[in-house]
Amino acid sequence: MSLEFDHSYKLANQNYDVSLKADVLVIGGGPAGTWAALTATENGASVILVDKGYCGSSGATAPSGNGVWYIPEDQRGEAMKSREALGGYLSERKWMERVLQRTFENVNRLDEWGYPFPIDEHGVKHKRSLQGPEYMRLMRRKLNKAKIKILDHSPALELLYDGYGIAGAAGVQTQENNQTWAVQANSIVIASGGCAFLSKALGCNVLTGDGYLFASEAGADLSGMEFSNAYAITPKYSSITKTAFYEWASFTYEDGSIIEGAGSKRGRSVIAKKLSEGQKVFAQLDKAQNDHDLQKYMRIAQPNFFLQFDRMGINPFEDRFEVTLRFEGTVRGTGGIRITDETCATSVPGLFAAGDAATRELICGGFTGGGSYNAAWAISSGYWSGEAAAKYALTYNRNNHDRTLTRKQVVGINEHHTPGETLGGNELTKLVQAEVTPYNVNLFRAEEKLTSSLLTLNNLWKEAKSHLGEKDSDLVRVRESAAMLATSRWMYSAALQRTETRGMHKRLDFPKTDDHQQRRLITSGLDEIQVNWDSHSLVNI
Missing domain, CATH: 3.50.50.60 (FAD/NAD(P)-binding domain)
Structure with missing residues (x-):
């Protein structure tokens, strides 16, 4: 065939x-x-x-x-x-x-x-x-x-x-x-x-x-x-972002004193604030310290969560360990x-x-x-x-006919490049990460910083359309970087449109929930992004 x-x-x-x-x-x-x-x-x-x-x-x-x-x-x-x-x-x-x-x-x-x-x-x-x-x-x-x-x-x-x-x-x-x-x-x-x-x-x-x-x-x-804009608690220097067991954790400063609110449903925001202030944050699963049946169940349910500690000689029920937040988008x-x-x-x-x-x-x-x-x-x-x-x-296609396949121009592969220095995939990835990972932009959201980051990302998209290519990375990374750039622009465009706090979307400049925004936002477009309210998803308004 x-x-x-x-x-x-x-x-x-x-x-x-x-x-x-x-x-x-x-x-x-x-x-x-x-x-x-x-x-x-x-x-x-x-x-x-x-x-x-x-x-x-x-x-x-x-x-x-x-x-x-x-x-x-x-x-x-x-x-x-x-x-x-x-x-x-x-x-x-x-x-x-x-x-x-x-x-x-x-x-x-x-x-x-x-x-x-x-x-x-x-x-x-x-x-x-x-x-x-x-x-x-x-x-x-x-x-x-x-x-x-x-x-x-x-x-x-x-x-x-x-x-x-x-x-x-x-x-x-x-x-x-x-x-x-x-x-x-x-x-x-x-x-x-x-x-x-x-x-x-x-x-x-x-x-x-x-x-x-x-x-x-x-x-x-x-x-x-x-x-x-999901951030997950993880032991520092670890990649494991399983967070269910932190329900049994106490969070402390370096001196051992309790960080108030870090163990609540808004705990990630509290931890993020402390980390952004340059303070170290520690955790310990001490609330399960004396429940050996629960500990046994935890190990069966998520063995790789404990593997990281076992390899480092840490008993997370008895010992404190330093934590950070890792971005999961x-x-x-x-x-x-x-x-x-x-x-x-x-x-x-x-x-x-x-x-x-x-x-x-x-x-x-x-x-x-x-x-x-x-x-x-x-x-x-x-x-x-x-x-x-x-x-x-x-x-x-009941008769299973062969079809003449064509391609679209897509960023990073076959856009018509203009003369100038090539923008590599690894380079673009780092530039995107610099805009989406900081807590003070993506977790603690407000119009001024979102607008500034979105402007940077939009300018990067214009540059990518004419200059993104294989410079310091392979074609896969080139397209990955284009996808991450597009995703970041959709994220921030929608975040600016939703002028309220709802779910994981927290606006410092709009801290309350607005009943009239109890509907979904539809985002579309690449060069020019449109964000519109979905009129078919109104709920109890």
Whole structure:
């Protein structure tokens, strides 16, 4: 089988080395991507999955212990209610109910497939957490058994098009001498994760907002991008950002005195203020110090959380350890590609979004979906998007015709460069990080600093359009830097529009919640960004 290409542009000055064809292409090999691929196959579609890393071991889920929003039916009302106020009442019960039911059913399928859920002394399996290594190893086995073609270490760099719209994607195989690949597909599921801005959070260095950029270049829009300023507590010099167990922590100054408010729901803001003042902050899980059964459970639930301490000879229940905050952006935030219906379709025909690549406002509102909610969303949105992508693909191109694939001009690859010094991907990444990581801009938000940073980022975008290229980094980093730059601009544009405090979005100049802003913000565009209120998401106004 061969594909017909319009070679008006060439990817990295090469022709495509590998040309493939499938009904459905899934971009991303985490939980959302693997569920999408499996479900599309179960619905009769041929599927190719491409992953920036190795499907089954890359991404935020693979190295971690993950809670799951696995709730029996009689407890779901309270579970939903407990989330609504935190998220600023931007979530929807309809979606929460759907996610809870689909997650319940799919987690039970994991049990049937042989996932080793722990069993208590009464013989009851506990299904509210998943160990990433075992979970993703099982999912890869299922992909292989279903004969789904996997392209590992094959980051997508751009989408491909024909006269009818989305028609595939192209990228490189980084462990095959950067061979170029192209896949023709009738529908695409973007499950490439969120954007952590290369902050070195565990498993997140492949999560640079690539899917957001692809979707926007295709004409899709985003939602909830103002809720993308998540910072996680982590031991200093550690990449592990699992935060659930800090509920049992006391936070202290270097002299051992208690930091008031650091252990509350607004504790990250308190810690950030102390760190920005140059003070050291220490933690100790002393509230679980005398509960050995709880300690045993903690170690079973998240073993890698304790591995970092064991290696350093620290007993976190008995010893204090220095902490900091690591930026996680949209990975633990809720912003992402806007989906338009229950199939997880975007506004672009044939393009679907799942997992952290999609907005999680529907179940989390404006407060972090980190942990069990994101895990449930990945499972359920992956399932729905895979099902819908298969149905769309099989209906759209019943005769499986080859399509003439063309490319758009995209930043970093084939924009018409003007003479001048090249802006490298590593250089641009550092410039973006300088605007999005400081607490006094992104966590403690106010118009003056947001406006100043956004002006800098907008100017960087103009420069990137004409000068971004391979200078000090490869093409993958070039496109990653473009994606992070675009994501930062969407974040701050939405943050300026929401003139109130809601969820994780805190405005120092608008500290109160405004009932008239109890609706979602839709962000779109690349060169010129538009932010508009979603008139269809008014809630109790």
